[in-house]
Amino acid sequence: MPDPLVLLAVLAATAAGLCAWRHWHHRSYWLIVGYPLTALSVIGTWRKIAHGCGLTKKRQRFWFTTVPGLVASTGVVRVKRKFQRISVDTKPFMWPPCPTRYGWRVTLHTLEGQIPADYAEAAERLAHSWGVHAVRVTSPRPGRVVLAATIRDPLIKIDPSPTPGDLLKVTVGRLETGGPWTIDFRTVPHWLNAGATQSGKSNLANALLIGLAPQPVALVGFDLKGGVEFTPYAPRLSALATTRAECGDLLNDLVALMNDRMGVCRMASARNIWQLPPAMRPTPIVVLVDELAELYLMADKSEKDEIAHTSTALLRVAQLGRAFGIYLFCCGERVGSDLGPGVTALRAQCSGRICHRVNDPETATMTLGDLDPAALASARAIPAETPGVAIVASADGQWYRARSFYVTEQAAEHAARTYADLAPAWTDIMTAQPQDTHAS
Numbered sequence: 231m232p233d234p235l236v237l238l239a240v241l242a243a244t245a246a247g248l249c250a251w252r253h254w255h256h257r258s259y260w261l262i263v264g265y266p267l268t269a270l271s272v273i274g275t276w277r278k279i280a281h282g283c284g285l286t287k288k289r290q291r292f293w294f295t296t297v298p299g300l301v302a303s304t305g306v307v308r309v310k311r312k313f314q315r316i317s318v319d320t321k322p323f324m325w326p327p328c329p330t331r332y333g334w335r336v337t338l339h340t341l342e343g344q345i346p347a348d349y350a351e352a353a354e355r356l357a358h359s360w361g362v363h364a365v366r367v368t369s370p371r372p373g374r375v376v377l378a379a380t381i382r383d384p385l386i387k388i389d390p391s392p393t394p395g396d397l398l399k400v401t402v403g404r405l406e407t408g409g410p411w412t413i414d415f416r417t418v419p420h421w422l423n424a425g426a427t428q429s430g431k432s433n434l435a436n437a438l439l440i441g442l443a444p445q446p447v448a449l450v451g452f453d454l455k456g457g458v459e460f461t462p463y464a465p466r467l468s469a470l471a472t473t474r475a476e477c478g479d480l481l482n483d484l485v486a487l488m489n490d491r492m493g494v495c496r497m498a499s500a501r502n503i504w505q506l507p508p509a510m511r512p513t514p515i516v517v518l519v520d521e522l523a524e525l526y527l528m529a530d531k532s533e534k535d536e537i538a539h540t541s542t543a544l545l546r547v548a549q550l551g552r553a554f555g556i557y558l559f560c561c562g563e564r565v566g567s568d569l570g571p572g573v574t575a576l577r578a579q580c581s582g583r584i585c586h587r588v589n590d591p592e593t594a595t596m597t598l599g600d601l602d603p604a605a606l607a608s609a610r611a612i613p614a615e616t617p618g619v620a621i622v623a624s625a626d627g628q629w630y631r632a633r634s635f636y637v638t639e640q641a642a643e644h645a646a647r648t649y650a651d652l653a654p655a656w657t658d659i660m661t662a663q664p665q666d667t668h669a670s
């Protein structure tokens with residue numbers, strides 16, 4: 231028989247080894263040790279958990295039951311087993327869990343009368359029952375739901391820097407799933423980036439600027455904070471407006487430019503600038519707007535006309551800009567309808583939605599619109615300790631929790647200076663129109 235002390239030492243050494251393995255290479259530890267144990271536990275406890283979370287259904291089944299039998303002479307009631315049809319709780323069928331980078335994923339067959347929303351409603355209960363950070367519900371096809379469990383919040387710590395992407399495409403952070411968070415203006419042309427103060431809106435704009443700076447793209451800044459945000463990036467900006475009057479002038483330019491590009495496309499029988507031959511294609515423009523609400527705030531009636539003018543011009547850019555290579559990225563603390571009908575109409579044109587931490591539920595509702603109520607709850611639950619975390623409505627109709635890469639102002643300024651020579655002068659953009667519309 232082994233010496234108990236030796237046994238104890240071996241157990242202690244094994245536990246320490248496992249802890250060290252988990253600490254130093256969590257991914258291999260998870261796949262080889264953590265995941266198989268978790269999968270067994272998920273399968274083993276599924277009936278109880280499904281019942282507890284209200285996901286079971288009563289069904290009539292033939293079942294062995296114990297029923298009272300004869301009464302013995304001593305007065306003791308004997309029980310006997312009987313095979314009979316009774317009502318039992320049936321759990322949804324579960325395929326074995328598959329490991330993912332940050333947890334696991336299981337596919338379930340829904341029971342009769344169930345819809346994915348029933349599982350989404352139970353997601354928080356499931357997360358607590360399994361002791362995981364979050365459970366997300368998707369439905370790849372009718373009758374199936376996929377539960378993706380994330381063990382720990384993967385957005386607490388993320389990689390340090392954005393990576394350059396294709397034209398007008400920038401990876402600005404990480405999704406909760408571990409995938410890249412990409413802003414692709416050619417897929418989703420206009421974006422709304424909302425959140426409370428210190429929630430990470432400017433950091434995201436910095437990450438975007440760093441990604442776009444090396445690309446053959448003109449950047450335009452509307453900085454309604456009096457220029458304090460974007461002036462340091464001026465070397466890479468083709469134009470910068472810091473007051474509402476300047477924004478109005480710049481918007482006039484953009485509308486005129488859009489009309490010119492429209493004419494060029496019409497003559498070349500192209501529906502958008504991307505259908506033009508490369509030699510004729512004008513430079514795409516990304517307009518970064520900071521403090522959107524300032525464009526709409528009216529101190530007195532004398533500002534009414536100016537606001538109406540800027541609001542209409544911005545809306546025209548949003549409505550028609552996509553086809554003519556003009557894209558918007560609007561940041562603001564509030565995008566409420568109290569700012570007027572202009573902001574509501576603009577919001578409708580911005581199909582890309584990013585909602586950072588918010589102070590009030592209305593801002594989350596207004597930014598994320600009709601998205602799943604779970605997305606709104608998730609936006610409201612973003613803690614102040616994790617600036618840069620946001621709920622992102624994506625092109626695939628899904629929503630994700632994501633976090634932007636941390637980009638210091640110094641890094642963004644450095645990128646602006648490094649790629650200053652790639653910034654086309656605004657006058658060149660306004661005057662550079664292709665002459666030969668029949669070029670192939």
Ligand SMILES: Nc1ncnc2c1ncn2[C@@H]1O[C@H](COP(=O)(O)OP(=O)(O)OP(=O)(O)O)[C@@H](O)[C@H]1O
Nearest residue numbers: 426427428429430431432433617618633634635636
């Ligand atoms: N992804 C991130 N990772 C780590 N820290 C971040 C991240 N995003 C933002 N921060 C930090 O959070 C703080 C606030 O960020 P930021 O200035 O971008 O917020 P904001 O929403 O633009 O605030 P304001 O509206 O007041 O300008 C900054 O100190 C910034 O360094």
